[in-house]
Amino acid sequence: MAANTNTSRKAARYAVPVAVAGVAAATVAMVPAFANAGGPDLPKVTAQQLIEKIAASDVQQLSGTAKISTDLGLPKLATGLLGGGGVAGGSANPEDKVAQLANGTHTFRVAADGPDRQKLTFLDGKDEYSLIHNGADVWGYDSKSNEVFHEKNADAGAGHEEAGRLAASPQQLAQDVLKAAGPTTDVTVGDTAQVAGRDAYQLVLKPKQSGSTVGSVQIAVDAKNGVPLRVQLLSSQGGKPIVEAGFTKVDFAKPSADTFVFNAPKGAKVTEGGSEAGKAGRDEHWKALDSFPGFGGLMGGANGKGGDVKVLGEGWATIARIDSGAGKGLKDLENSANDKNAPKEAKQFLNSLGDKVSGSFGGGRVLSTRLVNALITDDGKVYVGAVTKDALVKAADADK
Known part of the structure; x- marks a missing residue:
């Protein structure tokens, strides 16, 4: 996925949504998890070669299943305000889903066909939340509330921005991490691993400075095509990853065109992006604190x-x-x-x-x-x- 246009950056990118990615990348670079022991035997590469492999990857079509787990150790009050661990339920606006992903574990199906067509379906029990980007349209559908969010000509719209924030892929996240890494970061190659059945190298970024809560960032990179398959953010205090986002199953074949077609179900409430109703729904989340x-x-x-x-x-x-x-x-x-x-x-x-x-x-x-x-x-x-x-x-x- 080598597209670097405004459209591709804003698009609902095709894999792992990471709600805290913006916060983490804005203040630090990010983290490696503990390397998997007994990984596949792969040819040796340098960190620079692995970074170049990521940059050169031109994969734009895939489908599969991914998972994100986030454990920020938030206070109970904050967890409640974020809506607990569920994504389905409530407004269908993508903006309302971002905060909810800052807690718990979420599994979802993904599909992508270039920068203009992506689909993510979050699976929380029997309820689902789907985010579809198809050309100029962005759709969000919440099965529990039977609500639909829609934005037309989305390249210039706020709804499109939220779709991009919600659906950052492991590749996009990896690019953000590498962009943020500078002279205060050690970049090395860790042990090899297997992610979603694929052989992978692991690029490790670690702070040189003391005092950071971040221990390191580890990016698992597909050994064959250079696609980041998993990103792990670890605490300097140890324990399980603060954030782990990656594929559990992935196929690089072209998805069928009807994958990205969406028609609002009969009786569903449809909210157009930019409307006063949508704005009121976004403001509601913060009234309790205010x-x-x-x-x-x-x-x-x-x-x-x-x-x-x-x-x-x-x-x-x-x-x-x-x-x-x-x-x-x-x-x-x-x-x-x-x-x-x-x-x-x-x-x-x-x-x-x-x-x-x-x-x-x-x-x-x-x-x-x-x-x-x-x-x-x-x-x-x-x-x-x-x-x-x-x-x-x-x-x-x-x-x-």
Whole structure:
């Protein structure tokens, strides 16, 4: 899949959706998992040769089955807001599915025929969610709610953008990772592996810097055609992958044309992309957080004005400082949450912000996940990145 046009980047690419890919690639490069022992015996290659093999791959047709597992270690409240582990159910808008993929394990069927035709069908029990890109049309269909999302002339539409975000393939993700890798990254070739019955090399990217929550990124590359078959993101603390996205079965033959044909089922509710109804559905997800006492002021609100952003550090140790201009925002939130008339959700959210910390910057709380951590200070600043709690406190102290 060598197409590098705007159309192919925006298209519903043909394999593994990774909801956190944008976050991870924006703050770090990404990760290798533990190499499989006893892999196939393949000719030796250098890291540069393997990167060139990925870049030279011209595969644009395939079908098969893939799986994504995401374990960010999110607080229970955040997991609930993301809709748990299911994808089917609710709006058919692709944008609404992105956040839900940040939790749990999802299996899906995939098919692609060039940059203009892709289909993904997510399988969550008896319910299904399908995303189809066919020329100028993007369709989303949720079987549980019997709702359809449609965008015509999608190359220029927001719905097309969301389709691209939702359906990033292992190849697209691998390209993003390699693009983000720079002088702060060690790139090597790991042990060989078998993925979806295919012999594969494994390209390993590892941070040179200390303080990152990312241990490494491992990309399994088809030894024959150079297609990335799997991407694994591992924590510097060990354990199972934070994200593992890859094929379980793959066939590089051309899918039949009717694979990408979609007709809305009788009685289904159809929402056209860009409509007010679609926008209202997207905003609904964040109203719960925005309504917590003090939270809207602390973070700028879901619909409010955000604060100034400053980037600290580089590479894997990059930290974003967000100055919300909220003054004593965190203190206000704590006082509001502890009020006897405050809803229980406000206290639950406060507790989800994690442990209190202090330093020369003052005081605050750290919200921790396995990948991204955030320090929220008493004076309304937020330090966030794929770095450890200690690295955040150190950055806040140095930023005074």
